Structure formats: structure tokens, C-alpha cells
């Protein structure tokens with residue numbers, strides 16, 4: 001298969017792992033990079049061989065680029081991606097797909113008009129950890145799914161992150177920062193969500209930065225930092241999630257799926273590997289499950305590789321724009337429910353992404 005030619009917009013922290021992995025997969029190649037900071041793009045281009053450093057505008061119009069990989073900051077996700085699809089490019093966005101749901105709707109409808117595909121992070125759910133769990137659930141290892149619990153609990157990022165202000169601004173908070181990993185994993189394992197309720201709060205109205213270089217600076221908190229929600233899945237299962245930047249210490253598992261015949265502890269959805277644990281009816285304790293599927297190391301970009309196959313062969317996109325948009329709707333619905341004191345109904349009109357095969361794309365990594 002002829003490699004998909006990728007252009008990256010936004011070459012900050014996370015771009016390194018994408019450049020590495022997309023350079024290693026047989027069916028993807030990075031041909032250009034761009035950034036609002038052109039010097040940064042030039043530096044990254046020089047570090048990565050013979051690739052072009054362009055302005056974002058020139059990159060989306062370059063005939064060399066087939067897919068725009070949008071690794072900009074969240075508030076730029078929508079405008080950059082919409083510009084790229086209007087220029088006729090396929091797009092894959094980092095998470096969240098956009099901040100506002102209306103921008104996600106515009107992005108998907110403009111892509112349909114332009115005849116291009118949209119994908120969105122996270123793609124951790126395509127890794128061996130969660131795909132092994134998906135295969136267990138699909139094969140009936142825990143029977144009929146009944147319920148799920150998910151926890152992402154911490155005290156926030158101001159103790160270590162050099163510029164933590166954005167975590168406490170609109171579009172930040174633990175749900176929009178980490179929720180995409182948890183919600184996307186749950187959507188992949190259990191399918192669409194039809195109804196959501198939530199209770200949210202700002203437990204501490206200010207935060208004090210203790211990391212350098214701004215130690216001592218006070219941040220006004222403008223977004224919920226403790227979010228608890230319920231999710232009614234279309235398949236009948238009832239899920240609960242708590243994401244928090246307000247708690248000290250946590251020993252809850254990341255995700256647990258409860259079935260009629262057993263319970264499955266799912267590895268951290270912010271990683272690709274991990275060790276699932278299962279307890280079946282009649283067993284006294286949990287036992288580890290060996291991973292049956294590949295891509296267990298940091299494989300960010302796997303979703304882009306999957307899009308390369310969709311573009312070249314007509315297969316479906318697993319980390320699709322529709323999936324990322326549904327995850328965005330769920331994340332917003334917790335806050336909407338808390339404010340309105342009502343359940344929020346969702347359309348839930350998408351199919352679960354196709355499961356990965358145990359050796360799917362294994363030959364992409366061979367030398």
C-alpha cells in the first residue's frame with residue numbers, strides 16, 4: 001500500500017511520539033510540519049530528515065499532504081480542522097475533537113461535503129490492553145454487561161506542570177483533559193450512550209501553582225474540577241464515572257466492567273498495554289489475563305494508520321470523528337445535567353468501532 005502522506009500542524013510536546021511512530025509504520029509518512037510558531041516548525045523539520053516546514057495555511061493547501069494531523073491546543077482544534085477539510089484534506093485531531101459540540105458538527109458536515117474522512121484521538125483503545133478486553137467481552141467471557149465504573153482521581157497538575165493555567169479554564173478540567181480516554185474506552189467496550197446525568201463542582205475556587213517557573217501564582221478556577229456522572233448505555237448497562245482534580249490519594253481501578261457471569265478490570269485507558277484482571281462466577285479471586293492483541297507500547301498514531309487503511313481500502317475508521325463527537329457530547333452532558341438538574345438524552349446513533357484483530361497491522365512494524 002502506498003504510504004499516506006501526513007502533514008502535522010502544531011509541533012509541541014506530543015508531536016515527538018507521532019513523528020516517531022508515523023515514521024516507523026510502513027503505510028504512513030510525515031511529509032511536512034507547521035506551527036503558528038514557524039521557527040518551532042523549522043526546528044522540528046530539521047530534526048526529522050527531509051520534511052517541509054510550512055505555515056499552517058500553506059500546509060493545508062499543499063498538494064503533498066493527504067491528511068492533516070492536528071496537534072494544536074484544544075481551542076484551535078476546531079478552526080484548524082475545519083480549515084483543513086474545507087481545503088480537501090482528511091483530518092485527525094488530538095483530543096478533545098473540538099471544545100464546542102457545534103464546532104464538531106460543523107467539522108463532520110464539512111468533511112462529508114468535501115468527501116474526506118475525520119478521525120480523532122484517543123487511539124489508546126486500539127492498543128493491546130483494551131482490545132484484549134474487547135475480545136473478552138465480545139466472546140461472552142463476563143456474560144451480558146450489566147454495569148461499569150470508571151475513576152480518574154487526582155489533585156490536579158499545578159504541582160508539576162510548567163503552565164497549568166489551561167487546566168482550570170473553560171475546556172479544561174479533569175473531564176475534558178482525561179475523560180476522552182475513559183469515555184472512548186467505554187464506548188468501544190459497551191457501545192453508545194443514550195442518557196447521562198451528572199453532578200459537578202468547583203471544590204476550590206483558586207489554585208496556587210507550586211511548580212516552576214510560576215510558583216506562588218494564583219489561578220482562578222473557571223471550570224468544574226470534580227465531575228461525577230452516570231451513563232445509560234444503549235445496550236442496557238449502567239455506567240458511573242468520576243473525574244477529579246480535587247482529591248488526595250486514590251486506589252480505585254481505572255475502569256471495571258461488570259457482567260452477568262464475571263467482572264473485568266480494564267487497564268489504564270491512557271496507555272496501550274497493561275494487564276486486565278478477570279473474576280468469573282465461582283472463582284474466589286481475580287486472575288490476570290495475558291494480552292491477546294498487539295500494540296502494547298506507546299503507539300500514538302495507530303488511529304492515523306487505521307485511517308490510512310480506510311482512505312486506501314475503504315475500510316471503516318475506528319478512531320472516527322463520529323466516535324470522538326459522541327464522547328464530546330457525553331462529556332458536556334455531565335455539566336448540562338448538573339446545571340439543569342435533569343437527565344440529558346443523547347442520540348447514540350453510531351456503531352461501536354470494529355474490533356482489532358489479534359495481529360492486525362503487525363506487518364506495519366516489520367523492517
Ligand SMILES: NC(=O)c1ccc[n+]([C@@H]2O[C@H](COP(=O)([O-])OP(=O)(O)OC[C@H]3O[C@@H](n4cnc5c(N)ncnc54)[C@H](O)[C@@H]3O)[C@@H](O)[C@H]2O)c1
Pocket residue numbers: 009010011012013014015034035036037040056071072073074076080094095096
Ligand atoms: N502533552 C501530552 O502529554 C499530551 C498527551 C495527549 C494528548 N495531548 C493533546 O495534544 C495536543 C497538543 O498538546 P501538547 O502538549 O503538544 O501542547 P503544546 O502546547 O506543547 O503544543 C501545541 C503546539 O501547537 C501550536 N499551535 C497552537 N495553536 C496553533 C494554531 N492555531 N495553528 C498552528 N499551531 C498552533 C503551538 O505553537 C505549539 O507548538 C492537545 O490537544 C493535548 O490535549 C497532549
